[in-house]
Amino acid sequence: MAGVFEPSANLIAKAALLVFLEVLLAGLGWWFFAPRTDYASAVGWVLDQPVPFSHEHHVSGLGLDCRFCHTSVELSATAGMPATETCMTCHSQIWTSAKLLEPVRASFARHQPIVWNRVNALPDYVYFNHSIHIAKGVGCQSCHGNVGKMALTEKAQTFEMQFCVNCHRDPGPNLRPKEALFDTDWHRTAATPPPDALMAQYHIGGRGLTDCSICHR
Incomplete structure (x- = not known):
């Protein structure tokens, strides 16, 4: 009587188990290390700001x-x-028409802080x-x-x-x-x-x- 499984079934089962373990270990590694990467913690990233302050x-x-x-x-x-008034200590005298500083001037005129x-x-x-x-x-x-x-x-x-x-x-x-x-x-x-x-x-x-x-x- 022929067997239910071909001889190659053992090899396939072992390969499947190996793939499963590799995927499991990769998932655990990602779960542990991903939150600790600079990408996840945003180290070195520059956020967009209302004014590109240097x-x-x-x-x-x-x-x-x-x-x-x-x-x-x-x-x-x-x-x-800093309050906008701090910025305007200087920028009411210099770079008074710079487009870059328009949000500062608008904040000062409207008495609304820069966010x-x-x-x-x-x-x-x-x-x-x-x-x-x-x-x-x-x-x-x-x-x-x-x-x-x-x-x-x-x-x-x-x-x-x-x-x-x-x-x-x-x-x-x-x-x-x-x-x-x-x-x-x-x-x-x-x-x-x-x-x-x-x-x-x-x-x-x-x-x-x-x-x-x-x-x-």
Whole structure:
């Protein structure tokens, strides 16, 4: 009596199982790695804005301090966005007819703020305070990258939990002297105090910076 299956059925079954396992592993790999790619986290992406503001021009070119526009970065949880009046401090005198700046002039005339598209954002369940990070010696560049070299603002870090936890476990390497906090071109030199000395200077230590309640309140 002939068998129900041909001899080749074993080979076909093994090949099918192998394909199934490969597809399963590929799917699991995609599920795990895809959200962690720069594409998914939008790192390096430039968002369209009402006005193509250039930090490279204003910061590196003109020498504006971060706090000229982000006035509350040392005082509150948010860094703050500049009021249109801040922009018009200069642009009521220069580039007064530039088509590029028409949204700024319209905002000023209508007393309506410019609605910027957020480049850096954290989930609502994450508590972050700009002022305490500045007070403890973390410069803007650690999170936002060298914005002074950005012709158009882009996201520099993923802001995944691991990014924050790594810094909270070992904050020393991200600390800098007070006079360098807003210097977008600053880098460590032989004269820079070592991380341990900066941690002592800013009174960092003795508290569990990786406790859940630090960021989730």
